[in-house]
């Protein structure tokens with residue numbers, strides 16, 4: 001049974017494809033035995049390598065693909081049988097595909113979508129105004145979609161998917177190909193949308209910046225199976241990834257090779273800046289800093305988190 005606040009709930013979900021392999025046919029298991037739960041208001045990153053099964057999962061969640069086995073309920077509905085009811089509660093953005101009318105001005109696409117969702121004139125105006133302002137679409141609101149830059153189009157795509165204020169927004173690679181500023185704008189918007197409307201987010205991405213800035217939790221999929229479920233920090237811990245304390249000293253000093261719980265990684269500018277790796281499970285940045293301060297005067301510091309892409313690579317390597 002679906003718990004009342006579960007927006008996505010799957011049990012043993014799987015999908016196979018029959019593919020031609022020369023003269024023979026074989027079965028590709030794209031997703032297997034996937035049991036996950038996403039609660040109302042959560043933001044979850046669904047990550048994994050190319051071909052791991054992310055898009056196939058998303059398509060099953062929104063009713064585009066029929067599962068081969070197992071069960072899934074999205075917003076309390078069977079996605080395939082209740083597809084029409086589900087579309088009222090879900091917004092989907094596939095980064096590579098457009099749901100806007102290419103030759104029409106952006107505003108016309110929104111008019112059509114508002115009428116498809118039967119928003120009503122007042123709701124349409126309020127919601128459209130809110131989205132145009134928050135996503136800064138005013139400058140190109142009357143421009144045909146085909147003339148938009150990628151960053152402008154992606155903002156319009158996300159706004160279109162969110163026009164009917166769905167409970168769940170599923171984003172497949174929402175920031176792919178965007179420049180730094182466009183990415184930042186889109187992420188800020190999604191954070192604000194979630195805060196204001198309590199929207200549940202599920203996003204697939206290869207950009208760990210998206211996950212770091214947007215998601216409370218990650219699901220890591222490897223060859224169709226769930227390989228990890230938890231926080232990003234927890235993911236780093238599973239592979240023993242270290243954090244790095246970078247200290248700037250008042251005067252050039254000898255390499256800090258005897259700091260308890262830390263490993264000296266290197267020095268710059270004759271020892272003015274030093275880098276020390278430490279395991280966050282064993283010690284803390286504060287303890288390492290206190291030990292450094294016994295040897296030298298620290299004028300500035302920063303802590304570098306483990307590189308998440310590297311962490312994911314290590315998880316994959318450990319499972320091979």
Ligand SMILES: Nc1ncnc2c1ncn2[C@@H]1O[C@H](COP(=O)(O)OP(=O)(O)OP(=O)(O)O)[C@@H](O)[C@H]1O
Pocket residue numbers: 017018019028029030048049050051052053054055056057
């Ligand atoms: N329509 C299809 N017919 C045959 N095989 C498919 C089909 N769709 C997906 N697959 C296969 O299923 C597996 C999972 O593919 P899927 O597209 O779900 O991965 P993904 O994690 O989304 O990858 P990417 O990050 O590259 O988008 C792959 O081996 C892929 O080749």
